[in-house]
Amino acid sequence: MKIIRKLALGFAVAAATHITYAADTGFDMQTVDPEADRIALQNYYKSRFPDTELADYVNGIYSVDADSREQWVELEEFPPYEFDVEKGEELFNIAFANGKGYADCFENGGIGIRHKYPYWNKEEGTVKTLEQEINECRVKNGEEALKWSKGPIAQISAYMAWTSRDKVFDIQIPEDDPRAKAAYLEGKKFFYSKRGQLNLSCANCHLQGSNIRIRADLPGPQLGHVTHFPVFRSKWGELGTLHRRYSGCHRDSRSDPLKPQAEEFRNLEYFQSYMSNGLVANGPGARK
Amino acid sequence: MNKGLIIAAVLALAPTFAAAESFQNAFEMNRAMYGKGHVFTWQGKQYTTQHEEEAEAAVKATKANAEALLDKAKAKNAEVAELGYEWKLTRGLLKEAQTAIDEGDYQKALNLAAQAKYHARMGIQQYHYAQANWHLAVPQ
Numbered sequence: 001m002k003i004i005r006k007l008a009l010g011f012a013v014a015a016a017t018h019i020t021y022a023a024d025t026g027f028d029m030q031t032v033d034p035e036a037d038r039i040a041l042q043n044y045y046k047s048r049f050p051d052t053e054l055a056d057y058v059n060g061i062y063s064v065d066a067d068s069r070e071q072w073v074e075l076e077e078f079p080p081y082e083f084d085v086e087k088g089e090e091l092f093n094i095a096f097a098n099g100k101g102y103a104d105c106f107e108n109g110g111i112g113i114r115h116k117y118p119y120w121n122k123e124e125g126t127v128k129t130l131e132q133e134i135n136e137c138r139v140k141n142g143e144e145a146l147k148w149s150k151g152p153i154a155q156i157s158a159y160m161a162w163t164s165r166d167k168v169f170d171i172q173i174p175e176d177d178p179r180a181k182a183a184y185l186e187g188k189k190f191f192y193s194k195r196g197q198l199n200l201s202c203a204n205c206h207l208q209g210s211n212i213r214i215r216a217d218l219p220g221p222q223l224g225h226v227t228h229f230p231v232f233r234s235k236w237g238e239l240g241t242l243h244r245r246y247s248g249c250h251r252d253s254r255s256d257p258l259k260p261q262a263e264e265f266r267n268l269e270y271f272q273s274y275m276s277n278g279l280v281a282n283g284p285g286a287r288k
Numbered sequence: 289m290n291k292g293l294i295i296a297a298v299l300a301l302a303p304t305f306a307a308a309e310s311f312q313n314a315f316e317m318n319r320a321m322y323g324k325g326h327v328f329t330w331q332g333k334q335y336t337t338q339h340e341e342e343a344e345a346a347v348k349a350t351k352a353n354a355e356a357l358l359d360k361a362k363a364k365n366a367e368v369a370e371l372g373y374e375w376k377l378t379r380g381l382l383k384e385a386q387t388a389i390d391e392g393d394y395q396k397a398l399n400l401a402a403q404a405k406y407h408a409r410m411g412i413q414q415y416h417y418a419q420a421n422w423h424l425a426v427p428q
Contacts, residue, residue, distance in 0.1 A: 027423040037426070044427035135329065192425045193418035197375045201418075208365045256374040277346065 001088055023044030032185045034173055034274050041275050046225050048210070057224030059284045064211045065218055072216050072286065081158060081232040081284040084239045088159030091152055097143040103157065105137035114157075114164035115281040118270050120173065120180035127266040131157055131241055148260035149244035154230045158239060161230065161283030169227065169281060171274045187271025191222075203270075205249075217288070226272045228285030235288060242269060311335075341409070345402035351389060354397035358385050361405035368411035373418075378407040 008162070026032035041055060062069040067166065095101045103109035107116075117130040131153055135145040146153040173180045191202045202274045206217040227244040236244075243260030244270065250257040258264055311330055318328040319337040326337040344360070347353045361384060366372050379403035386396035 027426070040427045113296075164352070188426075189422055192422040194414060195373060196378065197410075197419070198416065201425065207425070207427070251376060254376040256369070256376050258372075274326070 027185075027189075029178065029182060029185065032181060032188070033159075034184055035180075038275055038277060044207070045221060046269050049221075052253065054223075055279065057221055058276075058279050059287070060220035060224065060228060060229040060287060061211065061218050061225070064221060066163045068218060068288070073134065075286055079232075079285050080234075081239055084155045084158050085162045085284065086156035088157070090163075091156050092159050096138070096143050098141050100141050102134065102137055105133065105140070110160055110162045110282055112167060114161040114283065115167040115169045118266060118272070118273055119171065120177065120183065122174065122177050124181075124260070125179055126263065129243075129261065129266055129269055130160065131243070132261055132266070134160075148241065150238055150240045153269070154239040154241050154244075154275045157241060158230050158284040161281060164281045164283075166282070169273060169276045169279055171270070171277055173274065183267045184271055184274060186264070187267035187269070190268045195250070196255035198253045200253040202249065210251075217281060220287075221274060222272070224276055224279050226269060227276050227281055228283045228287075230283060231287045233283045233287050239284065290376070295350070298417045302377070326356035331410065339406055341406040344405070345398040347398070349395040351392075351394055354389050354401065356393040357398055358369060358382065361401045361408065364405050364408035364412075368408045368415070371412065371415045373411040373413050373415040378411075379405050381407065392411040 026036060035173070045057065046054070052063050056063040058246075059069070059072075062072045092102050103111075107113055110143045114130060117133075118127045121128045131148060134153055134156055135148075139145055141150060146156075173184050175181075194201045194204070203222070205214065206222045210221040226242060229245070230239050231245070232239045233245075241260065243265050245261055246265045247257040298349065309330075309352065314330045315335065317337075318326055321339060322328075324338055324342060327334055328337065329335075344357055364372060365378050365382065368378075381400050382415075385397045385400035385404060386398060388394070
């Protein structure tokens with residue numbers, strides 16, 4: 001009897017490890033827990049970079065690499081995106097041919113709303129991004145859609161981000177529509193899935209690889225990754241959107257890259273933005 | 289440590305650790321160590337470290353053979369593209385293979401088509417691996 005009891009206890013201990021594992025991870029619609037993901041990510045970085053304040057992750061790689069930060073602080077004295085913000089404001093305020101403008105399409109006239117994107121649109125059953133709605137506004141008012149990755153759309157987005165600085169991200173995943181959670185889960189899965197000839201996931205560089213040199217580059221942390229977009233990248237020599245960066249990363253892993261605003265990228269943005277809940281919007285940013 | 293507890297835990301966790309070496313692992317290890325054309329033994333039988341595409345390209349360099357392999361490579365790439373795991377260089381290889389056929393260089397076409405098909409096959413494997421294992425990288 002004693003042996004049976006011991007055996008039962010042993011099996012229970014071993015089984016419990018599996019049960020706990022299933023409860024913590026959240027890899028399917030039954031178990032996925034965005035808030036647990038967000039806290040786990042924060043804890044990962046607290047443990048990895050104990051000297052970095054959580055709020056500082058909005059500064060990307062500059063939150064964890066002192067040398068890069070020093071250069072960036074100097075760069076920010078005359079931010080390279082400054083003219084783009086001015087241009088973005090100008091473009092934002094030019095009326096469409098029908099007399100309407102961007103302000104007519106957005107809540108609060110489009111001012112101070114960047115931190116609310118992306119969001120789940122129940123009517124359309126999809127994740128909507130800021131750039132997507134900028135173009136939808138144009139088309140609805142009889143204008144041509146802008147190209148997605150750079151130029152005017154990035155400048156308008158930069159201006160809108162500028163008016164939203166210091167507002168706290170609070171991305172919602174509505175519980176009354178399971179499709180929203182499914183989109184989040186797809187985004188999460190995309191982030192952690194290895195792709196391309198180089199067999200790399202987003203996480204390989206921006207989670208495990210945070211602040212670890214890849215040739216001459218130091219990948220930024222996943223936490224706070226989206227808060228500073230659009231960004232002026234020195235490598236580009238101009239401003240670009242988050243989805244331009246996604247396409248670039250995808251290509252760098254030697255995948256056939258998805259197009260900006262593809263559903264997969266919008267779901268990825270949804271997941272990444274949720275991970276930044278509690279952090280402030282600080283776009284546009286300047287990066288290497 | 290209590291003996292009963294240890295035995296039970298080992299029994300429960302055994303499947304995690306006791307998986308026999310798969311053919312895939314044996315093949316990949318031998319291929320990585322010795323390159324192509326090496327003969328190795330797995331479960332008492334002998335195999336060579338040749339990818340299936342290398343075997344497919346080792347045929348007579350004729351237009352018909354080159355076109356047949358190119359068609360197979362295109363089909364395989366369409367399959368991986370459908371899964372969203374197409375690799376960046378594959379379509380370029382397919383185009384180059386077609387060009388080689390047009391120029392009458394059938395051996396080059398066979399080699400390029402074989403490479404493209406290999407890319408596509410690996411992309412499909414990668415997709416299935418990701419489906420089964422992506423969660424292992426998530427911080428807890």
